Amino acid sequence: MRYIDINAFLATVPANKKKNLARTYRNLKGQSEATIRQRVSSGNKKWRPIKSDMEAFSSRKCWYTESKNAGFPNEVEHFRPKGKITDTNNNLLHWYWFLAFNPANYRLSCQFSNRLNVNPATGKTGGKGDEFPLLASSLNGKSLHATSINEVKDELPVLLDPCVEEDTKLLAFSPEGKPVVAPHAANCPIAKKRVEESNLLLNLDFPTFNEEREELYAEVVRLITRGDRHEANQSDALEDVKEDLEALMQPEKPYSKAAESYIRGFRDRDWVDEVIQNL
Secondary structure, rough: OOOOOOHHHHHOOOOHHHHHHHHHHHHHHOOOHHHHHHHHHHHHHHHHHEEEEEEHHHHOOOOOOOOOOEEEEEEEEEOOOOOOOOOOOOEEEOHHHOOOOOOOHHEEEEEHHHHEEEOOOOEEEOOOOOOOOOOOOOOOOOOOOOOOOOOOOOEEEEEOOOOOOHHOOEEEOOOOOEEEHHHHOOHHHHHHHHHHHHHHHOOOOHHHHHHHHHHHHHHHHHHHHHHHHHHOOOOOOOHHHHHHHHOOOOOOOOOOOHHHHHHOOOOOHHHHHHHHHHO
């Protein structure tokens, strides 16, 4: 998961698109619940135009998985869900209608992260859907969801957010391609919970992604082995290997942060440490 600076992204969005969304929100305030629900549920035509800007900003990669899914269109996903969600007794759980037309709440998502899918490796149903769990310490010690824009800042989401830099640092990857807790947070139960829940609800560890990251790890190992050989022979070809490793970590590359995680695992070598230092 690569950090997405949401403010930097918003600066790239044409003013007319942002104004259209802001106007839609203003016209929504003060309306009846039925009107709000109807306009939000049919709001795709309002936020869909921003998808091209989101794709341009991330080289068409899903903001959650860093995958490029040829043949499957990305989606404009609402980090805080737009629908009204109640429990079995019809008690309100959360309803972020006030963020439905706020582009700061949008995340570019592949369909695996946004929609419900059964993980064939675990048998569990993952995908975000309308889920948005909070840590128990949110909102003055209670896991209450915000009911206004002003309260959003007090929430502590469980799900990792690609637009929060510290969240993206909680992820590392195993040689098998599975997302795991980063070593520096391995003893933190909250970090563990957040990574585990994100793996499920964002389908971060769906087999398709794991397989591609496992192949990436194999490629990193091949390059490291070649580099070690060139380094031992004092060959100028070592520079080519360094460039190949650097290329895997470029922001536009799929799974670039997984590549960085893998390459960091070999930084006990001085020549690999030089590659990391150049990031």
